[in-house]
Amino acid sequence: MSKELALLGGAPAIPVAVPAYKSVGEKEADAVANVVRSGILSGFYGSPGEQFGGGPAVREFEGHWRNRFGVRNAVSVNSATSGLFAALGAIGLSPGDEVIVPPTTMSATAVAPLVYGGIPVFADIEDETFCIDPAAVEAAITPRTRAIMAVNLFGHPAQLRRLRELADRHGIFLIEDNAQGPLAEEEGRFAGTIGHIGIFSLNYHKHIHTGEGGICVTDDEDLALRLRLIRNHGENVVTSYQVEDITNLYGFNFRMTELSAAVGIEQVKRIREHVEPRRNMAEALSGVVRGIDGLKQPFVRESCKHVYYVWGMMVEKEALGIDRAMFSKALAAEGFPHSIGYVEPLYMLPIFQKRRAMGRDGFPFSLGAPDYSDGLCPVAERVHREQILMFEPCAYDTSGETVRQLTSALEKVCDNLDDLRAASRSELV
Numbered sequence: 001m002s003k004e005l006a007l008l009g010g011a012p013a014i015p016v017a018v019p020a021y022k023s024v025g026e027k028e029a030d031a032v033a034n035v036v037r038s039g040i041l042s043g044f045y046g047s048p049g050e051q052f053g054g055g056p057a058v059r060e061f062e063g064h065w066r067n068r069f070g071v072r073n074a075v076s077v078n079s080a081t082s083g084l085f086a087a088l089g090a091i092g093l094s095p096g097d098e099v100i101v102p103p104t105t106m107s108a109t110a111v112a113p114l115v116y117g118g119i120p121v122f123a124d125i126e127d128e129t130f131c132i133d134p135a136a137v138e139a140a141i142t143p144r145t146r147a148i149m150a151v152n153l154f155g156h157p158a159q160l161r162r163l164r165e166l167a168d169r170h171g172i173f174l175i176e177d178n179a180q181g182p183l184a185e186e187e188g189r190f191a192g193t194i195g196h197i198g199i200f201s202l203n204y205h206k207h208i209h210t211g212e213g214g215i216c217v218t219d220d221e222d223l224a225l226r227l228r229l230i231r232n233h234g235e236n237v238v239t240s241y242q243v244e245d246i247t248n249l250y251g252f253n254f255r256m257t258e259l260s261a262a263v264g265i266e267q268v269k270r271i272r273e274h275v276e277p278r279r280n281m282a283e284a285l286s287g288v289v290r291g292i293d294g295l296k297q298p299f300v301r302e303s304c305k306h307v308y309y310v311w312g313m314m315v316e317k318e319a320l321g322i323d324r325a326m327f328s329k330a331l332a333a334e335g336f337p338h339s340i341g342y343v344e345p346l347y348m349l350p351i352f353q354k355r356r357a358m359g360r361d362g363f364p365f366s367l368g369a370p371d372y373s374d375g376l377c378p379v380a381e382r383v384h385r386e387q388i389l390m391f392e393p394c395a396y397d398t399s400g401e402t403v404r405q406l407t408s409a410l411e412k413v414c415d416n417l418d419d420l421r422a423a424s425r426s427e428l429v
């Protein structure tokens with residue numbers, strides 16, 4: 001392999017694009033074929049009875065999930081986005097209630113409260129884990145706060161025990177968006193199981209998937225029933241289920257098909273086999289960067305287990321003597337797949353800047369006076385705009401050969417930082 005950086009004319013470390021990861025195989029194909037042969041592609045009825053909870057595959061899938069994560073209830077849905085809506089509905093979110101959310105996450109987390117007229121209030125992130133900062137959350141709590149949404153971003157747990165204590169102390173709910181963190185742990189407990197409700201995603205890009213899908217977990221029986229009612233036309237069955245507080249129990253069909261559930265069963269049975277290789281790949285990359293001034297491998301808090309939906313390293317321009325754009329260019333030239341930045345802090349989206357969600361009159365923003373100005377969350381802004389560089393372990397093949405190629409490409413750039421600094425100073429590249 002050429003020692004010279006590809007950016008400066010050498011041969012690239014990865015000449016042919018690394019292959020994609022494929023998590024589904026013959027087991028999933030057989031499971032789906034069996035469902036198709038049965039002719040019953042969905043077992044849900046929107047009326048009281050066993051089938052109110054779905055068909056056999058849906059119920060079996062939920063059973064596997066309960067056992068795997070050690071929770072009393074698992075309620076499958078057709079996406080994590082639906083799961084977030086259902087969770088906020090289940091806690092009785094009402095127009096004008098405030099929900100504290102991080103600005104650095106997939107948009108669905110921050111937008112979900114709007115579905116029930118809730119007002120998203122942004123609290124800044126920690127610059128180590130990129131998860132919501134408990135101190136910022138505490139400062140944002142008001143008498144109108146109804147819930148905190150913590151996202152276990154990139155697969156690292158937010159400070160969940162602290163946030164749960166904070167929520168309990170204020171009599172509000174902690175909802176975990178754990179779309180990116182299956183099998184992540186804090187103090188020996190699974191991420192997703194520490195809040196009042198946890199939501200997992202099963203979309204195609206996540207560690208395990210059913211194409212589209214999601215699942216909510218909770219140990220609270222009342223919340224579980226409310227999640228099931230929101231999932232499946234609750235308005236029709238609240239009388240049969242003798243539900244007294246019918247707040248928010250109407251309107252949606254979030255049901256999972258038997259086809260998706262059949263795939264989900266095979267995926268969750270082998271969840272560890274799908275998660276561990278991604279962790280190993282990410283840790284190999286961290287090993288390359290560790291100890292280099294100006295570069296920082298993903299932080300793992302003591303007593304936490306990171307599952308690396310994203311391997312997010314930080315580039316510190318002053319210490320490194322090269323900015324993120326230049327470092328990224330050198331990596332790209334070597335064929336190392338990555339991107340810079342994650343998402344622009346979500347309050348910069350038009351929905352918040354124009355305060356236009358439901359209807360034309362600014363509802364529900366007009367019920368409060370939320371701050372969505374640029375500069376609101378300085379850590380989130382700096383991390384996205386200047387520092388973070390991401391690799392997605394879930395997207396790529398995890399074979400030894402691929403890991404070797406990826407680490408050697410990263411290593412090559414790290415070994416030639418002086419050349420890159422010189423080139424950057426003389427504006428050669």
Ligand SMILES: *Cc1c(COP(=O)(O)O)cnc(C)c1O
Nearest residue numbers: 079080081106108179201202203
């Ligand atoms: C993927 C993702 C979602 C949405 O998941 P879907 O299943 O696609 O609806 C929500 N939150 C986070 C943090 C995600 O990464």
